[in-house]
Amino acid sequence: MRPTELPMGSVLVGGAVRDAFLDRLSDAPDLDLVVPDNALKSTRQLAQKLGGACVVLDEQRDMGRLVLGGWTIDLARQDGKTLEDDLNRRDYRLNAIALSFDGTPRLLDPTGGLEDLQDARVVAVNEANLQADPLRLLRGLRLTAELNMRLDAQTLKMLQRNRSLLPRAAPERIQAELLRLVAAPAADRAMATLLELELLKPWTRQSSATGDQQPLGAAKTSELLTDSERQQALPLARLTRLLPDTGLKELRFSRRQLQRCERLRYWIQRSTASGGCPCPDALTEPERLRLHMDLEQDLPALILTWPAALQQSWLERWRDPQDPLFHPRPPLNGTDLQETLQISPGPTLGALIQHLSLERAYGRVSTREQALNAARSWLFHQEVQTDPNGSCD
Structure with missing residues (x-):
């Protein structure tokens, strides 16, 4: 045209x-x-x-x-x-x-x-224009994040004075601005200002985990990641720290986005010892398996929250698609188990698959025959537990 x-x-x-x-x-x-x-x-x-x-x-x-x-x-x-x-x-x-x-x-x-x-600065045309469409308050910070610019001092005061107006904007519009902000090059700096202004307070007021509302200080950690890994991990880690689950729901984030944030938030808390220091090695074998099943694609977002001493080894294993723990898979699928061992679909089959996935993840089974033997042994013990008085003639 x-x-x-x-x-x-x-x-x-x-x-x-x-x-x-x-x-x-x-x-x-x-x-x-x-x-x-x-x-x-x-x-x-x-x-x-x-x-x-x-x-x-x-x-x-x-x-x-x-x-x-x-x-x-x-x-x-x-x-x-x-x-x-x-x-x-x-x-x-x-x-x-x-x-x-x-x-x-x-x-x-x-x-x-x-x-x-x-001058690399973002300046409002005037305060009345921001008030006419309160989404513009958030857009100013998004622009600083995307363009790597600074917010004009007078404009910053305008945002602070009018922050109570933001809830008038449609939740979907706020969500769209936040998704662009957390993916932007200078997002961490913009997030610090966003939190300082308490612009998102209406959607964080029910959160008791105030530590999760701090901006992600992941600049050094992210240097360990490739460009594609950063594009996947940083926005998720930032969004999880920026808003609690209740806020994500109120702003109409998708079910998939909410699920990713919920899982990451859970494992940040679960992998952190009582002293506040991440200690993932203290997790039990089933917990480690669940961690890697929940965060198989998003594990770098969790690693971003850890001290440097833990990061490199976990990243190296995660980058290996053949690592059985970091990329868990059952050694036999449900159809194979049903046909070979005459098991009906149901909770028992699901529990067996989970057990075999754990055995494979920790290297205790690797071949089909080993997996079948492990399955028969597990089924036998389940029968004994169900009927401890049963005979074994």
Whole structure:
């Protein structure tokens, strides 16, 4: 799509303009366009002309989304009589820069966003704009985390003064901002500010484990991880420390996200000795097996919380997909056990599989024959325990 195909008076605003100056544009960035009027009508026309799809974002505010190949282009009606009015109603000055396509392309920066980009700072356009949409309070910290910038001192005071307004934002919108924040390069610093401002207090008030609400100091630990391991482990570890389970539920995190945080939180507490020092080797064999079954994919997130002396050896074993303890599997599946040993499906079969998984994890069985012998022995002892007076003629 060429700029000449856009509605007359279209201007590019927001993140794409900002990121272009920061040299951080992706190959297919999300684009935000402001048009003088009839944004939804224009979106439908472009979708029909170019073979894309039109999504209605807000019919009352005249906002639509054009999905075209790998591109997402949002069109919104100008807010105010002039484009300058629209830009002055935005959240932060670095998001209030526009690129006009009429005639020779030109930049419009009525609030001073270009200067903020040069100074690596996030500055609110004004306090009333933050109050108009309280999600913007959280967005400011997310921007500092993603762009590795500092929050302007006056803007910080605005966030503090208006923190009680954040619950007015939809839980799903807050959740989306937090997911982006915890995955950002400078997340730990932004989280420290977030906790200092108590911006999430409405969703942490029921938590008694205040120690879990501290930012994750994992910079040195994360150096031991590969890029892909960091992308998997750090957001989970940060989110688990940022919000208790009740807060995650109230903010409508997915069942999968909640389950991952619950399991990680449990094992952080369980693997820590009474003196406050992690001591995973003190776990019993069944507990160790359960730990590795619960956190098979997320174990680095747990390791991030441990002292350096414990980290390297656990990471090395976790990286070995053949390690039977760190990647537990039963030596025989349920179907094989049913057919070979004539066992019916049910609790006994499940307990047997768990037992064989434990035996394999600790190297006591490795071959099929050893597993079958271990299964027969276990079943025999179960029968004896069930009927201790039974005869063995």
